[in-house]
Amino acid sequence: MNPWDGIIPQSEQESYRAAGFGRRSGLGKHPALLIIDVQYRTVGTQPRPFMEAIKEFPTACGQVGWDAVHQIARVLALFRQKGWPVLYPYVSQKETFDKGRLADKVPALMRVAKRGYDFVADVAPEANDVLLPKKHPSAFFGTPLASYLIERGVNTLVVTGCTTSGCVRGTVVDGFAYNFRILVPHECVYDRSRVSHAVNLLTCRKNTRT
Numbered sequence: 001m002n003p004w005d006g007i008i009p010q011s012e013q014e015s016y017r018a019a020g021f022g023r024r025s026g027l028g029k030h031p032a033l034l035i036i037d038v039q040y041r042t043v044g045t046q047p048r049p050f051m052e053a054i055k056e057f058p059t060a061c062g063q064v065g066w067d068a069v070h071q072i073a074r075v076l077a078l079f080r081q082k083g084w085p086v087l088y089p090y091v092s093q094k095e096t097f098d099k100g101r102l103a104d105k106v107p108a109l110m111r112v113a114k115r116g117y118d119f120v121a122d123v124a125p126e127a128n129d130v131l132l133p134k135k136h137p138s139a140f141f142g143t144p145l146a147s148y149l150i151e152r153g154v155n156t157l158v159v160t161g162c163t164t165s166g167c168v169r170g171t172v173v174d175g176f177a178y179n180f181r182i183l184v185p186h187e188c189v190y191d192r193s194r195v196s197h198a199v200n201l202l203t204c205r206k207n208t209r210t
C-alpha cells in the first residue's frame with residue numbers, strides 16, 4: 001500500500017498513469033545519500049505526539065519524524081558499510097538578518113532555540129561527510145551541492161529527511177532538473193501533515209523512483 005492510497009482519489013492517480021508520468025527509469029551505480037534537515041528542530045529531542053513536540057520546537061514533526069529517523073539510520077548504516085558518500089543539507093541557525101518572505105509567513109522559524117539546530121544523534125554526521133548549511137528549502141539552492149556530487153561521480157540520489165512537502169520536494173525537483181536519478185524511500189521522509197506527506201510523495205513520484 002502506498003502512502004497516498006486512501007488520500008488521493010484513484011481517479012487522480014489514474015490520470016497520472018494515463019498521461020505517462022511516474023515510469024521507472026532505474027537507478028545508477030554511484031549513489032549518494034542526502035539526509036535533509038534531520039535536526040532536533042524537526043523531530044524534538046525525544047519522541048512525542050505532534051502537539052507535545054511543538055511545545056519544545058514549533059518546527060517539530062513529532063513521532064512521525066522519529067519513526068523516519070529509525071529508518072534513515074538503517075539506510076545510513078548501509079552507506080557507511082559500502083563507503084558511499086553521505087551529505088547533510090541542514091538548516092543553518094537563523095540570524096537577525098535572515099528575514100524575507102519565509103520569516104513573514106512563518107515567524108516561528110526565527111525563534112528556534114540553538115539546541116534545535118543540532119543533528120539528531122542517531123544519524124549524526126561523521127568526519128568525512130559533507131555538511132551543507134542552507135537558508136532555503138532546496139539543498140541545491142545557494143549551496144555547492146551539485147559541485148560535490150559531480151566531484152564524486154554521483155549519478156543517483158537517495159533523498160531522506162524533512163519535510164516531504166518542503167525541503168525534500170524542493171531538492172527532488174532540482175535534482176531531477178540536474179539529471180540525477182532519484183530514490184525517495186517513503187519510510188525515510190516525514191512531514192507534520194499526513195495529507196501533505198502523501199500528496200508530495202505522489203508528486204515526487206512523477207520524477208523519481210519512489
